[in-house]
Amino acid sequence: MSSDTTTPTLSFSTPDVVSCKDAVIVCGVFDGVHKGHQHLIKLACNQAKQHxxxxxxxxxxxxxxxLMRPAHSxxxxxxxxxxxxxxxSGADALAVLHFSPECAALSACEFLDSVFADSAPFAIHVGANFRFGAHAxxxxxxxxxxxEERGIQVCVHELFEGEGGVVSASRIRAALQAGNIQLAELLLGHSYELSARVQHGRAQGRTFGIQTANLHIPPAMMLLPEGVYAARCSVDNTCHAPFYSTCSxxxxxxxxxxxxxxxPTFSSEAACTNAALANCEVHILDFSDDIYxxxxxxxxxxxxxxxxRFSSTDALIACITNDIxxxxRLV
Incomplete structure (x- = not known):
């Protein structure tokens, strides 16, 4: 494709990798980077090492x-x-395509032509349900x-199975929505995690000695049912970038x-303040640093x-004390 408006922008994570030419490519969105994704990436890495x-x-x-289905994202x-x-995850490099309305409008052939123009890979690995191009x-x-017309190998892999079924992002999301953290983590192959910047909240907890870090989690990532959870928390008050970004x-x-x-105890107050944005409150045990x-x-x-909803502050404190x-005991 010759038009700058339709050619997807491709960037590489490693300075010495500037092209897909003669490489083993593994394609996907990889939401969750779960066990199925890990398996697919490992198969591609194994072939790359062999050749x-x-x-x-x-x-x-x-x-x-x-972009395409924002209400279902x-x-x-x-x-x-x-x-x-x-x-x-073990590959030599990550190639990231900018997804835009122009990219979404490319036909399947246009998409492949533009991504691999003058840089034919050695092989392409995908899952059995892989779809691409306008309207999939x-x-x-x-x-x-x-x-085949270009002498490129294609390796289509059956979907990875575990815990009684296919491992998929939709299955993991369903497990989390049902509150089944253990199943979700078995399918993920790693801990289920949320991360966000600490913001100012109601400061209500300070009045009775239970300080919380207030986070805003985007609605698309609020998969677990509302409630109180036991968790592990990592924080560094010298770091002001996402842990899963440039922060080391x-x-x-x-x-x-x-x-x-x-x-519910403070919902009427929160509805009238910016604190309504804080939908995740974290009380970190044995921790008192300023981490705003x-x-x-x-x-x-x-x-x-x-x-x-609690009828009194004493009842709230008693319940939180039991939560702690x-x-x-659990963590």
Whole structure:
């Protein structure tokens, strides 16, 4: 494609990799970078090693659903987290395509022509459900045909199975929405995590000695049911960038009690203030540093209880004290 408005912008994570030419490519969105994705990437890396080639992961800078189906763009990871995880998943480089309305309008043939123009890879690895091009018109049969004409190998892999079924982002999202953190993490192959910048909240907890870090989680990433959870939390008050971005800080992990959703006890107050934006409150045990404007990571361990309205401050404190005792036991 010759038009700058329709040719996707491709950037590489490694300075010495500037092209997909003669490389082993593994393609996908990879939301969650779960066990199925990890397996697919490993297969591509193995072939690259056998043939002394580079393995490159090809993905988009955003999940296409954010643009094409914004009302249905539930996500396991932020884009920053996804790209960071892919960059550290064992491949030689990460190639990131800018997804735009112009990119979305490319036909399957136009998409392949523009991405691999003058840089034919050695092989392309995809999952059995891989689709691409405008309206997802491109399937693996079309990919094989296009690649055969250019002498490119195509490796289509059956979907990875585990815990009684296919491992997929939709299955993991469903597990989280049902509150099944353990199943979600078995399918992910890593902890389920939320991360965000600490912002000012109601400061209500300070009045009774229970300080919280207030986070705003985008609605698309609020998959777990509202409630109180036992968790692990990592924070570094010298770091002011997302952990899954350019930040290299290594924070200490603390036990934490986490409230997801706006507290019913204070909801009428929150609705009238900016505190309504804070839908994740994290009480970090044995921690008292000032961490406003820093990023924290939260790994969820177990659901403790539903959110509830309290008739008095004493009743609220008693319940939170019990929550903290459970966190100490479970985490």
């Amino acid at each position: 002394n080639k580079r393995c490159i992961i090809l993905t988009f800078d955003i999940d296409p659903d954010e 539930e996500k396991l990871m932020s884009n920053e987290a996804r790209l960071y995880a892919l960059e550290h 018109q491109g399937d693996n049969a079309f990919l094989r045909s296009w690649c 800080c290594k924070g200490t992990w603390y036990k934490a009690a986490v409230s997801l959703g706006v507290s 404007n820093s990023y924290v990571r939260v790994h969820f361990v177990a659901h403790l209880r539903a959110l509830q 005792a459970q966190v100490k």
